[in-house]
Amino acid sequence: MKKIFIVIIFAAIASCSKSNNKTGNVELSGNVEGLKKGKLYIQQLKDTALVTLDSISISGESSFETKFQIDEPQMLYLFLDRGTTESIDNSIHFFAEPGKMKIETTLQGFYSNAKITGSENHKIYEKFLKIKSKLNDEKLDLIEKELKNETLKNKAVTDEINTKKEKLTVRKYLYTAQFALVNPKYEVAPYIALTEIADANLKILDTINKTLSPKAAKSRYGKELSKWIKERKANEEN
Structure with a gap:
């Protein structure tokens, strides 16, 4: 009986140590x-x-x-x-x-x-990462073409690559903004805006900020987004 009691105690200690x-x-x-x-x-x-x-x-x-x-x-x-x-x-x-x-x-x-x-927020974030990954693949393709053209120095190819890069940048900003706008109730929405398109047009950031749900707006990233917009507005006015 004493041995059984000791075993039970050790089992309890082991169980506690797993979760500490x-x-x-x-x-x-x-x-x-x-x-x-x-x-x-x-x-x-x-x-x-x-x-x-x-x-x-x-x-x-x-x-x-x-x-x-x-x-x-x-x-x-x-x-x-x-x-x-x-x-x-x-x-x-x-x-x-x-x-x-x-x-x-x-x-x-x-x-x-x-x-x-x-995590619902992480599930939404993974959807965004899939879009981002596709855009990154396109960017890598353009970089590869750019490197191949360095020796040839074909101006027409250079112009074409630069045009595609500019369009890709615009698409990235629009896709990211749209993604944040369609997920306004999640805290990940202002996080994406801050980490991906912080230098976007102020109207875009302002629209995202105003679309956020009260819960997302009061979150850490919602407050940081609001603060960032105010700082940029103040700097651009000076």
């Missing part, structure tokens, strides 16, 4: 396939520096679960410290929301293979 008694309004679980040992850091951008909200040690099992607190939906970063292994593929950015979220990925393709669920 962490509390918070975000319950994050996931798996990094292939990772046997390392450390995961959940980071938040404050001003220009990344601040660690939580850390998770991986030893043996590649799955993890944790809890942490956020004031509102926002972009966070899951950083992998691989130890001695060097890689540029060490960070996943995800739009966190209070509730249950899951991040599943692999050690070899930490960012590229990441699948993130449980």
Whole structure:
């Protein structure tokens, strides 16, 4: 009987150590396939520096679960410290929301293979990234043609490439603005406007700002967008 009691105590301790008694309004679980040992850091951008909200040690099992607190939906970063292994593929950015979220990925393709669920804002953000990816592919094609033309110096080709680049830039701004305008109730809308088209025509930014739902307008990124528009208006008037 004494042995059974001891086993129960150890099982309870092991269960507690898995979650480390962490509390918070975000319950994050996931798996990094292939990772046997390392450390995961959940980071938040404050001003220009990344601040660690939580850390998770991986030893043996590649799955993890944790809890942490956020004031509102926002972009966070899951950083992998691989130890001695060097890689540029060490960070996943995800739009966190209070509730249950899951991040599943692999050690070899930490960012590229990441699948993130449980956040409506992130689901919307992924739709935007698909549009952005197509535009980036077009831009890369033009850069490749530009490089090939450097030796030939064909003026007609140069003019054609420059025209296409200008049109592509206009399309990028219009697509991004339109995307923010059709998703005004999400906090990701002002985030996209700030990070992708901050230098756009003030009328476009103002329209996005005025279209935001009260919840999105009062969010961190909604306030930052409003502040940015005021600053640009003041600078352009002087």
